[in-house]
Amino acid sequence: MHMNVWLKSWIGAFMALFFLMTAIGGGWFLYVTNQERNHESDYVINEVRLAVNPLLLFMEQHYENIRDQHVQATLRALSGEHDVALTYAGLSGEILFSTSPYKQGDRLNLRSSLHYDLHEATQNDGSYRITFPVLDADTDSHVANAIFHIAKERLGSDSSSAFPLTMLIVSFLLFLGSVALLLVMRTSFHSRILSPVRTLQGRAEAILRGNYEPPSHIGTQFARMDELGGLYAMMDQITLELKEQRKRRARQEKAQKELITNISHEIRTPITTVKAYMEAILEGVCSDRETMLEYVGIMRNHTDKMSRQVEDLFLHAMEELGQISVEPKERYSMEVFPPILSTLGHYARTQGIAYRESLNMPNVLLPVDAARIEQVLTNLVTNALKHTSPGDTIHISADLEENHLVFTVADTGRGIRPQDMPFLFERYYRGQSGVPGQAIATEGNGLGLSICKNIVEAHGGVISFKSREGQGTEFYFTLPLC
Template identity: 50%
Template sequence: MTLKGWTNKTLTIAWLLLAALLGGSFYLLSYALSDSRDAAPQSVIHQVRLAVNPLMLYLEQHHEHIGTLEVQTELNRLATQREIGLAYVELDGSVSFSSNALPPLPQDNINRFLRYDMYSGLHNNGLFQIAFPVIDEGSLRQVGNAVYFLPEAQVFPAQSDYRPIVAFAAIMLVTLCLILLLIVMKRTIHTHFISPILELRLHVEAILKGNYEQQPSYASLNEMGALYSMFDQMRTEIMYLSMQRIQQEKAQKELITNISHEIKTPITTIKAYIDSILEGVCSDTETMLEYVEIMRTHTDKMARLVEDLLLQTLQDLGQITVEPREQYSREVLHKILKPIGHYVRTNELTYIGPQEIPNVLIYIDAIRIEQVISNLVSNALKHTPPSGSIRIDVQLEAGMLKVIIADTGSGIRPQDMPFVFERYFRGNPGSAPQRGTGLGLSICKTIIEAHGGTISFTSKHGEGTTFYFTLPLC
């Protein structure tokens, strides 16, 4: 069960128990404030009528002879048999008969004391008084009043009123259940809410201190479990970003070191050839031109290093500018590939150019695409031994212009393939000598994607690598 479902269910039970507790309390309060004998129930009146009915019938038949001994004896017998006191009162208020069990009655117009309801007929001696009119059977006129005196036990039979006891027991049971429920809620809240939050706080403090290895765990699959899972995912991402930042800082330091070394070598070489020229070592024009060509080669190398460093900085800032415009592919690619073919041949490799460049209209930034091709070719030159070859081809494929750059070099190791387009990646230690800054392929990917194209590769270690990139047609 989820924590939300458990909470709703527990609160519902608590409210029901509280409502039952309040209901029982109000019942006891109302019972204490009320008197169950305030008014005689109708059933009690009927019972009284049934008890006095033989006496009433006898009086209606013999009221004319009420003064005779025979009638009074029979009335006494009937009253004693039913444990009822009886007094017969004439219409003028005089008492013609009273049963033996009754105390003497006042003789001055007793009609003033007659009660026709049981509520007001309670005497101090515990007897209830009620009067019934006596009707003559022949004339159907009232001839007198029969006053009956009944003991309280006969009017209200002794009954065991267990309702307050049951209500009190129910209140105690509900109170006990409510207390137990509160104890369970306290333990559950501490176990499933407070303790996990305190533990999560410790993990947060550990992360703030740079310790990302502590893995939080929560056994239940509820909302708190989901929170722990999300927190652990966040911890993993923070740990990954921290490791990535550390690696990036390390790679940047290595980049600065490598570029410093890469630039220092051509500068030293150029300076040496300039000094030689100034000292008059070059005795003829041919040697002079050879020296100049060497210096230009090293100058181009420094320019590429500086350009890569600039593009890397712009890439970090998200500011690599690509300004494409509509151009025909044959003309623009021919201008790009012509000097590259010469550059490959000067490095003692075989260059195989495209047999035919499709002449289609493409949306291209020629300067940036030249950087992409130059980077890919330079990368191929680094890993292709002398006597190898570099092939460039251009094809139309599925509405895209596809450029292929293949070499017969050492290829890429399988474990390195997932990382070749990441910045600063220069191959794992122990592989072939690592050269370059590790920025070229990352920059190529950024430029191609800015054109709306894709870049990929296939490679087999020891047999060569082929890079493909596509450019959308207009």
């Protein structure tokens, strides 16, 4: 269940319970209020009737002689005995007898002075002034009105309860239901939200400490098909990415250290050789011009090697910063490439490798940075020399294909191992050979092919290869025409 559905279900349950309790509470309040009001009115009227019943019976029997002094004395005694004040008024409103503040002989306004219900009979001081009709005992005809003044304290209290038992039971059950619902929601909220969030917090803290391995219970949380389950999946992806970045950074740092070590070694060896030949010349070991020129040629080869190493290192630094400089200019191919290929051919022949190139290069106009493309061809030829032996052949050709000039550098050397092919253009990667007697050892800094790829792609071309182990390798790259 998704979190929004879960929250909506709980909110709906609480709203339904709230409205139910509100409705029951409101109905309960109205019911009790109405019952209390009705019950109080009936109860007070009955209590007053019971209290004044002896006086009413006496007046009904002696209403014709109400002016008699003996009858009035009896009424006054009964009023005192029952602690009530009595006013006896005829149907015309004339007061015929009174033990209250009213005076005998006064007249009452029957409309405003006679109160038969409790609401109108209640006085400001909390007493009741209630009117009962005086009836003829024989004919039941209305002959007079008896107005009684009675204190509220005179009446007994109602011991009966108007509180509905059913309503009490329902309210109590609703209260228990509310408490149970809150406890269930608390448990559900803790298990579905708080506990997973705390687990995520602990996971994030572990990642900050460098621990990328998920705990054993993370799998059950990950299996949830809701927002938190998606968050766990995202956290797992982030963890894997961070773990991979850490491994990649470690490999890169290791490769950079090896690069510095390799370049230091490959530069130190030519420097040592050049220094040895220079000392030999200075000491006069070269007895003739031919030997001296041979020594100078050897020094030049080692100097060229150092120059290539330094240039590769410089391009590597520029590539790391994303600032490798490629400035293509529109030039004809026959103007740019023959001098480059001639130099590379001479260099390959000095290593004992047969060198061939196409004689019918197309003369086309294309945007090219001659210096950078020379580095590409030089790196490809140097790479071919590392995998060839004396007697092998390196062949360079150029052809037109679909508005592109395609260069191919092929050799008949040992080829590339299948396990090395996926990583050939990665920085710092150096393939393994282990075959003795090669023209150039499989040493290198692992930058050459990566730099070639960067330069060719900066020209808008592509570079690739095909190779079979033991049968040679063929690298080719394209340059778009103008």
